[in-house]
Amino acid sequence: MVLLRSFEAALLRQPKPGFQLLSRGEEAIAVGICAALQRKDPFLCSGRSIGPALARGVPPGGLLAELIGKDGGPNRGRAGRAHVSMPSVGLFGAHGVVGGNLTVAAGVALAQQQLGTGAVALCLFGDGACGSGTLHETLNIAALWRLPLVLACDNNGYAVSTAVRDAIAAPRLTDLAAPFGIPASAVDGTDVDAVAAAVGEAVEGARAGRGPWFLELQCARMAPHSTLTREERPPAEVEELRGHDPITLYEKRLRAEGILSDALWAGLMAEVDAEVAEAERFALAAVWPDPEAAMLDV
Amino acid sequence: MSRLFFREALCRAMAEEMERDSRVILMGQDIAAHGGSYAETRGLFERFGPARVRNTPVAEAVTVGLAAGAAAAGLRPLAFITYLDFLMLGLDALVNYAAKLRFKSAGQLTSPMVVKATAGAKGQGPTHAQSLEPWLMNVPGLTVLAPSTAGDAYGMLKTALRAPGPVVFIDHKKLFPRGGSVPDTEELVPVGSAxxxxxxxxxxxxxxxxxxxxxxxxxxxxxxxxxxxxxxxxxxxxxxxxxxxxxxxxxxxxxxxxxxxxxxxxxxxxxxxxxxxxxxxxxxxxxxxxxxxxxxxxxxxxxxxxxxxxxxxxxxxxxxxxxxxxxxxxxxxxx
CATH class of the missing domain: 3.40.50.920 (Rossmann fold)
Structure with missing residues (x-):
């Protein structure tokens, strides 16, 4: 989680960081999910992919290179944040169209079922996708065919500027799964252990052949929607979000439990600083793509 | 050479490819026991079973998405869109995902799916009759095929089911009942040949x-x-x-x-x-x-x-x- 936070700070220091969707405040979701997945489980996510990609094991240097458009990225500058993928580490891919990865994830899950891989597909999507028809079509087919699919909704409260209560008629997002008979649970998405436990239960249920599962992971987006979007939430509301910072919450708990000492924390920070500095060096040194390479793999 | 109806030639191509490659699966509305809206899948459900010949609900977005994702993860799906007009409802997965997948993953992933969609006017009116081929020709990464004979229906559908990336295979309501010669031995029609x-x-x-x-x-x-x-x-x-x-x-x-x-x-x-x-x-x-x-x-x-x-x-x-x-x-x- 600390790496994710520090990496995003480094990204913003780049001269042209582009249009980025940060995971600040949502790190426990990415890290908790990836802690619960096996390497073979295909992980699909939305365009808010930076935290999820790092948590899944995409090397930070390569990811930073991808985000700024260098050839050294896993997708050689063709994917960027919105479409980054690295199947070799289990990141099947992000998809920049809101709700767009849901139907694809159903297909990925179908392939696991049909090929008997024993893997479970997990699709992480935002609350903004909950109003999309693709979610409802996906829930229906996943239930009907008992697909090994976990649908994990990262509910950070807003689709850009529109609050969940103004976009979704259902009182609770978990209600959306009920008509299809899909088990659903709401989890504190700022508690990394709770996320990992809930995802683990859902994934292992799907792996055992019990069909899909819907999870609502509740968190707070601590930054504006994107690096180019105005913050329209009242300052007092944004200030209040500090109390939901998953890193601070976890740090406090580990200290209270006597697991984390000052020395251990300092060592962790130094390790992360070094890793991020190395990532920056790698990304800055990476070459730009040959323009003609735009015609490859079309 | 055998004389087959266009729809029978399609059916033979699907049967042969399903026999040859267990990754080939069919998904679409009314294709299982009903045998296809144009009788083009008759007998396939009975022969290959419910896991490989799957009826879908009336939900084109998830039908095309299922095919795109399943193809990226190792299957060779053929998705049926009863009227080409309805492909509009599934274009996101086809255009934004499947057609770009090889490019945007820098060659790590591909989506070798086929969408079979039926075009053409035959009395069904404004939203069941359109020929929208140019929309699809405009997309980098998509292969678009449209046979006119039974022989080509056979040879081109087989080619589509072996193609490395997404293919839209467009047929026509007035072609299904037409007869034509189909080779008795396997004959594929290459992509890009008039x-x-x-x-x-x-x-x-x-x-x-x-x-x-x-x-x-x-x-x-x-x-x-x-x-x-x-x-x-x-x-x-x-x-x-x-x-x-x-x-x-x-x-x-x-x-x-x-x-x-x-x-x-x-x-x-x-x-x-x-x-x-x-x-x-x-x-x-x-x-x-x-x-x-x-x-x-x-x-x-x-x-x-x-x-x-x-x-x-x-x-x-x-x-x-x-x-x-x-x-x-x-x-x-x-x-």
């Missing part, structure tokens, strides 16, 4: 799908007047077989492009431009639907959609140089 259906020296008529049938009818009628039309069946809309087209048009000096859909930014527009870049003195004309939605009334539908007589007239007009500025839209329309 077929010369009739040789002629005065003009080249380029068409695809059901319009190829009408173009041949028109060519027969024109021959009685002493006009020898060469008829080229495009078969592959993306990529285009420029070599066959250029060789023919260079010889005849005149090219008429016929399509059932709209001419604005249409197949003919693309072909005429591409050929004029190669043959600057070529005289070109295009014929397609009039600028109106397709109506269900037979009187209105036949006024809107070109028929063999319209093709004949456009050919005569082109040869008589009854054209302005070297290009020409249809024999009747001056919009």
């Amino acid at each position: 077929a010369i259906r009739r040789e002629g020296k005065h003009l080249t008529i380029v068409a695809h799908s059901y319009m190829s049938v009408l173009a041949l009818e028109a060519a027969t009628a024109l021959a009685a007047e002493g006009i020898e039309a060469e008829v080229i069946d495009l078969r592959s809309l993306a990529p285009i077989d420029w070599e066959t087209l250029t060789t023919s048009a260079r010889r005849t000096g005149h090219a008429l492009f016929v399509e059932e859909g709209q001419v604005v930014c249409g197949v003919g527009a693309e072909l005429a431009f591409g050929l004029r870049e190669r043959l600057s003195s070529l005289r070109v004309a295009r014929l397609g639907a009039k600028r109106a939605p397709v109506a269900p009334s037979p009187v209105l539908e036949s006024f809107i959609v070109p028929d063999a007589k319209d093709i004949e007239q456009s050919a005569r007009d082109l040869l008589l140089a009854n054209v302005k500025n070297g290009t020409h839209r249809t024999g009747k329309e001056e919009t």
Whole structure:
């Protein structure tokens, strides 16, 4: 989680960081999910992919290179944040169209079922996708065919500027799964252990052949929607979000439990600083793509 | 050679490919026990079972998404879209995901899926009759095929089911009940190859799908007047077989492009431009639907959609140089 936070700070220091969707405040979701997945489980996510990609094991240097458009990225500058993928580490891919990865994830899950891989597909999507028809079509087919699919909704409260209560008629997002008979649970998405436990239960249920599962992971987006979007939430509301910072919450708990000492924390920070500095060096040194390479793999 | 209906040729291709490759699965509305909306999957459900021949709900977005994702994860799905018009509901997964996947993953992932969609006017009105091929030709990464004969339906569907990336396979309501020769031994039609259906020296008529049938009818009628039309069946809309087209048009000096859909930014527009870049003195004309939605009334539908007589007239007009500025839209329309 600390790496994710520090990496995003480094990204913003780049001269042209582009249009980025940060995971600040949502790190426990990415890290908790990836802690619960096996390497073979295909992980699909939305365009808010930076935290999820790092948590899944995409090397930070390569990811930073991808985000700024260098050839050294896993997708050689063709994917960027919105479409980054690295199947070799289990990141099947992000998809920049809101709700767009849901139907694809159903297909990925179908392939696991049909090929008997024993893997479970997990699709992480935002609350903004909950109003999309693709979610409802996906829930229906996943239930009907008992697909090994976990649908994990990262509910950070807003689709850009529109609050969940103004976009979704259902009182609770978990209600959306009920008509299809899909088990659903709401989890504190700022508690990394709770996320990992809930995802683990859902994934292992799907792996055992019990069909899909819907999870609502509740968190707070601590930054504006994107690096180019105005913050329209009242300052007092944004200030209040500090109390939901998953890193601070976890740090406090580990200290209270006597697991984390000052020395251990300092060592962790130094390790992360070094890793991020190395990532920056790698990304800055990476070459730009040959323009003609735009015609490859079309 | 065997005589098969177009729909039977499709069925044989699917059966053979499913037998050959266990990754091939079929998904779509009414394709299982019902045997397909056009009877083109008859017997496949009984032969291959419910895991490989899957009925889907009326939900095109997830049907195409399922195919795109399953293909990326190792299957070879064929998704059925009963009316090409409804592919609009599944375009996101096809265009934004499958067609771009190889590119955006830098070659790490591909989506070797086939969407089979049925185009063409046959009395069903504005949203069950459109020919939207140019929309798809516009997308980098998509292969677009549209056979007109039973033999090609067989050979091209087999090719599509082995292709490295997404293919849209467009058939036509009026083709299913037509018979044709299909080779007894396996014969694949390569992507990007047009077929010369009739040789002629005065003009080249380029068409695809059901319009190829009408173009041949028109060519027969024109021959009685002493006009020898060469008829080229495009078969592959993306990529285009420029070599066959250029060789023919260079010889005849005149090219008429016929399509059932709209001419604005249409197949003919693309072909005429591409050929004029190669043959600057070529005289070109295009014929397609009039600028109106397709109506269900037979009187209105036949006024809107070109028929063999319209093709004949456009050919005569082109040869008589009854054209302005070297290009020409249809024999009747001056919009």
